[in-house]
Amino acid sequence: MNLRDKLRAVSAPAPRPAPKPQPAASDCWRKEITRPLEEFPGAFDLSRDTLMLMQAEELPRPLDPTRILYLDTETTGLNGGAGTVAFQVGLGWLREDGFHVRQLVMRDYPEERYLLREVEAAVEDADVLCTFNGRTFDVPLLRSRFLMNRMDPDVLDAPPHIDLLHIARRVFKLRLRRCNLGNLEAQVLGIPREDDLPGAEVPERYFRYLRTGEFALLDDVLRHNEQDIASLCVLLNRMTWLYDHPERLGHSEDLFAMGVALERAKHVEEARRCYRLLPSGALHAQGQLRMAAGYRREGSRAEAARLWREMISRGEGGVTPFIELAKHYEHFERDIPRALEMTREALVRAAEPRLAPDAEAEAQLEALEKRYQRLKKKEQAQRKSGADDVPY
Numbered sequence: 179m180n181l182r183d184k185l186r187a188v189s190a191p192a193p194r195p196a197p198k199p200q201p202a203a204s205d206c207w208r209k210e211i212t213r214p215l216e217e218f219p220g221a222f223d224l225s226r227d228t229l230m231l232m233q234a235e236e237l238p239r240p241l242d243p244t245r246i247l248y249l250d251t252e253t254t255g256l257n258g259g260a261g262t263v264a265f266q267v268g269l270g271w272l273r274e275d276g277f278h279v280r281q282l283v284m285r286d287y288p289e290e291r292y293l294l295r296e297v298e299a300a301v302e303d304a305d306v307l308c309t310f311n312g313r314t315f316d317v318p319l320l321r322s323r324f325l326m327n328r329m330d331p332d333v334l335d336a337p338p339h340i341d342l343l344h345i346a347r348r349v350f351k352l353r354l355r356r357c358n359l360g361n362l363e364a365q366v367l368g369i370p371r372e373d374d375l376p377g378a379e380v381p382e383r384y385f386r387y388l389r390t391g392e393f394a395l396l397d398d399v400l401r402h403n404e405q406d407i408a409s410l411c412v413l414l415n416r417m418t419w420l421y422d423h424p425e426r427l428g429h430s431e432d433l434f435a436m437g438v439a440l441e442r443a444k445h446v447e448e449a450r451r452c453y454r455l456l457p458s459g460a461l462h463a464q465g466q467l468r469m470a471a472g473y474r475r476e477g478s479r480a481e482a483a484r485l486w487r488e489m490i491s492r493g494e495g496g497v498t499p500f501i502e503l504a505k506h507y508e509h510f511e512r513d514i515p516r517a518l519e520m521t522r523e524a525l526v527r528a529a530e531p532r533l534a535p536d537a538e539a540e541a542q543l544e545a546l547e548k549r550y551q552r553l554k555k556k557e558q559a560q561r562k563s564g565a566d567d568v569p570y
Contacts (some may be wrong), residue, residue: 188349206293207283207393209400212276214297221272228418231445233339238305244272247304247337248410249297251316252380252403264319265384266399267293269300270407277408282503286388289554291327292400294320298329308410310359311343331384339475342413348439349420353431363409367416375402434461437468446472463494470502479510497542500524508553514560525550 215221226241230516248270255262269280279298282293297320301307309316317339321331346366347357354365364370375398376385387395420427420436427433437452452471453465466489473482483506486499504520507513528543 194471204292205298207285209281210271211281211404213279215276216252217408218272218277218411218415220419221277222253224415224418227349228421229449231421231440231443232417234443235337235340235383240364242305244274245305246308246340246411246414247300248269248308248407249316250309250403250406250410251319251381252384253319253397254384255391256378256381262289262319263290264293264316264323265290266396266403267297267404268407268431270411272411277411279404281403283396283400285393290323291329294323294327294329298333300325301337304324306340307334307337308340308414310410310413311341313339313341313344323550324358340414342410342417345417346413349417349432350434350520351486352433352435353429358482359406359409359413364412367409367412369412371405374401374405377402383519394504409463421435421448425455429526430456430459430461434465437465441468441472446467458492458494463489465495467495467498468501474502479506497527497546500527501546504549508556514553518550521546521550521553 206357222243224241224243224246225239226239229237229241244387248268250268250386251264252266253262253264253269263284265284265362269282271278280296282296282323284290284293285302285560307317317334321334324331324334338561346362350362351357360374380399380402383399385393385418387393424436427436432451433456437449437456440452441449442447449486450469453469456462466485470482470485470489473479473485483503486495486503486506487500489495490503499521500523506526507520525543525546528539528546
């Protein structure tokens with residue numbers, strides 16, 4: 179080695195020590211919270227029979243409210259799809275000493291498997307799973323992550339699933355239009371949120387945390403998730419109470435919508451209870467028409483005709499009760515004169531002038547005119563037949 183090489187060796191920086199290997203992830207972050215039972219009125223009074231009015235899936239008998247698992251996820255994307263991860267999962271249980279919430283966070287991607295193992299154990303220990311839009315979003319997303327981590331995704335489908343989005347939407351969408359959890363909290367539960375992190379900002383918060391390592395960036399996410407979990411329990415209790423006491427629904431739209439939901443689920447008598455509770459107005463008329471149509475389908479045609487006649491006496495329902503009575507008299511009572519009378523009355527009302535042309539009304543008027551002409555011919559034929567039968 180010459181002098182120049184020696185000088186270069188002396189002036190060269192000392193080699194950096196090799197980085198110490200980082201320990202592999204061995205767990206995820208978790209937090210435990212217990213909220214007082216006063217925040218969850220009626221939580222232990224859940225009725226299996228009432229819940230079965232609200233959804234079709236079979237529930238365990240007897241139903242133990244402490245065996246319901248409330249689940250909500252916070253994710254790296256709002257639309258699901260490949261690459262979307264549930265970086266935070268909230269789990270909730272009702273206990274004798276309060277409502278217990280466990281929050282899990284994967285602080286980095288290697289911790290995902292530990293988070294999912296916690297979810298798996300909680301679901302396996304539950305009799306019923308309760309979510310808000312879980313059928314469409316949370317559970318499919320978790321299933322995909324289970325598969326990616328070589329875990330059995332069918333665990334998530336084992337317990338019966340109560341999805342409160344669909345239950346609440348059937349009752350409140352007619353009035354509220356938007357049935358996201360925040361709007362239901364404000365309009366139905368009377369507990370609007372203050373200073374809540376918008377859901378659209380949750381993914382960005384997590385990515386900022388990954389870049390900076392500042393866990394405090396997730397504090398708002400955790401508060402948001404904790405309230406989501408607690409609201410699931412409160413909303414489930416409120417929905418079952420309202421199904422038990424439909425007379426306490428303060429809006430006609432909700433009462434009518436509940437009746438329609440019950441009718442579609444084949445709970446006919448409970449639906450009729452809702453329709454009978456409706457105050458006078460357009461929705462009362464629609465409820466009466468739905469009841470009459472139900473009686474007609476059952477073969478209780480006399481009961482259906484009674485409802486149509488009562489609607490006519492009250493002046494509600496427009497031309498529909500006249501049309502239905504005309505069909506009833508023609509086809510079941512074989513009373514052509516009365517069928518003709520009802521059709522004539524319907525024509526008078528359908529022909530009333532309107533501010534703007536209505537294609538549906540025009541089609542209805544044309545159909546009534548055809549019915550009227552057909553019934554007139556039928557009546558004339560009956561009269562002729564009766565005259566021919568008179569002995570000389």
